Amino acid sequence: MGAIPPDELLRLWTAEQPPIERAIGQIVQHLARLHVALEQHSQALTHLRAELAACIQQPPAPRHRSASARLAKAETPHRSSLPSAV
Secondary structure, three states, X not given: OOOOOHHHHHHHHHOXXXXXXXXXXXXXXXXXXXXXXXXXXXXXXXXXXXXXXXXXXXXXXXXXXXXXXXXXXXHOOOHHHOOOOO
């Protein structure tokens, strides 16, 4: 038999329906599940922190302009070399 959901357990407890031993057993089951979930989340967080640290420590890859972009820039005359319109 699985654990009764916490809200249902609370409803039963306030109605004084489950025996104390059964209520404690249900609480222990929930506690065990929460412990497992907490451990899993803690491990995932540790893993994500390590990945983030590795990303931060890696220098960004240099951004190179393509050859066509360099050529286009070289072919564009500078303002000072253009004849002025009078």
